[in-house]
Amino acid sequence: MTTSLPPRPDVQADLTERPELTQRPELIQRPRRTRRTPALRSLTREISLSAAQFIYPLFIHEGQGEQPIASMPGVSRHSVAGAVAKVGEALSLGVNTVVLFGIPDSKDAVGTQAYLDTGIIQVATRAIRAAHPAVTIIADTCLCEYTDHGHCGPLCEIGGEVTVDNDAALELLALTAVSQARAGADIVAPSAMMDGQIGAIRTALDAAGFTHVLVMSYAVKYASAYYGPFRDAAGSTPSFGDRGSYQMDPAGGYREALREARLDTEQGADYLMVKPGLPYLDVIRVIRDASLLPLVAYNVSGEYAMLKAAVAAGMLDEKRTVLETLIAFRRAGADAIMTYHALDAARWLREDAQVREGVQARM
Numbered sequence: 155m156t157t158s159l160p161p162r163p164d165v166q167a168d169l170t171e172r173p174e175l176t177q178r179p180e181l182i183q184r185p186r187r188t189r190r191t192p193a194l195r196s197l198t199r200e201i202s203l204s205a206a207q208f209i210y211p212l213f214i215h216e217g218q219g220e221q222p223i224a225s226m227p228g229v230s231r232h233s234v235a236g237a238v239a240k241v242g243e244a245l246s247l248g249v250n251t252v253v254l255f256g257i258p259d260s261k262d263a264v265g266t267q268a269y270l271d272t273g274i275i276q277v278a279t280r281a282i283r284a285a286h287p288a289v290t291i292i293a294d295t296c297l298c299e300y301t302d303h304g305h306c307g308p309l310c311e312i313g314g315e316v317t318v319d320n321d322a323a324l325e326l327l328a329l330t331a332v333s334q335a336r337a338g339a340d341i342v343a344p345s346a347m348m349d350g351q352i353g354a355i356r357t358a359l360d361a362a363g364f365t366h367v368l369v370m371s372y373a374v375k376y377a378s379a380y381y382g383p384f385r386d387a388a389g390s391t392p393s394f395g396d397r398g399s400y401q402m403d404p405a406g407g408y409r410e411a412l413r414e415a416r417l418d419t420e421q422g423a424d425y426l427m428v429k430p431g432l433p434y435l436d437v438i439r440v441i442r443d444a445s446l447l448p449l450v451a452y453n454v455s456g457e458y459a460m461l462k463a464a465v466a467a468g469m470l471d472e473k474r475t476v477l478e479t480l481i482a483f484r485r486a487g488a489d490a491i492m493t494y495h496a497l498d499a500a501r502w503l504r505e506d507a508q509v510r511e512g513v514q515a516r517m
């Protein structure tokens with residue numbers, strides 16, 4: 155084995171000139187021993203990170219060409235053809251799963267474009283499925299990108315307040331999920347935070363013959379400021395009010411999170427999700443310890459935008475920060491990570507693996 159290490163300093167000579175250091179403490183435990191070489195560090199490493207654990211989000215619009223999203227450098231709205239090409243790039247990097255968000259040309263009060271077979275998500279799903287049979291397609295199942303008021307279901311008035319009509323939303327979410335399954339989605343991902351949505355969707359999928367289609371529940375989803383850039387990207391900012399009456403209160407605590415996770419499990423969810431990710435790593439751990447279901451973390455748009463801004467300002471090293479962040483999700487207990495960094499991270503993991511293989515080949 156050849157080595158290009160710098161010459162070793164003469165430690166012994168140095169010590170004799172500094173007699174106070176010759177008195178060695180009697181340390182029985184020296185954790186540094188297990189970290190001495192890269193091989194020793196990799197021997198007992200607990201957390202793994204691989205491209206197959208990433209879910210890549212794609213925004214798809216009805217127009218032509220790519221529209222970069224100013225608040226999310228490196229992320230664009232794609233045409234259907236552009237999305238098909240992007241999925242090919244993801245697969246070539248080992249990222250086998252994508253989640254689709256639709257941006258329709260026309261919106262109305264009940265989000266019709268979400269559940270038409272000619273809707274943007276349905277069209278894109280069929281095109282991606284035809285070009286890439288092996289990819290796992292997740293369809294985001296919500297109405298807020300399709301309603302003209304930007305809320306996650308049709309509106310009603312309760313006690314003088316305009317709010318989302320929970321039970322009317324269930325019917326439309328179920329229609330949306332079935333049309334997404336019919337287009338070829340492997341997984342539907344309800345994100346509206348309507349009570350009973352998992353059960354309504356599971357029942358409708360089964361009745362339509364889609365017992366094999368999985369439901370990934372955004373079970374623990376907070377009313378978060380970190381969604382800001384996503385709403386720019388998807389054009390889904392509510393035209394009045396906020397989503398505080400259906401999404402969870404950031405100060406709600408663990409009991410509320412556990413209750414939401416348990417209800418969705420009882421209704422037939424196949425996966426649970428915690429959203430956002432970084433400010434809620436503790437919630438990921440709590441759900442992980444309480445549930446047997448696979449768990450997904452959503453590393454949301456605002457987390458991505460913050461990191462990108464710090465990198466652009468020269469404050470952080472992008473590769474190291476992104477990989478450390480993704481490892482943090484895995485350590486907290488997430489099985490899979492929905493992240494806009496997916497393709498970059500997959501590229502870096504591949505580069506690092508190639509460097510390691512090169513080193514081994516020279517040994």
Ligand SMILES: [Zn+2]
Nearest residue numbers: 296298306346
């Ligand atoms: Zn929504």
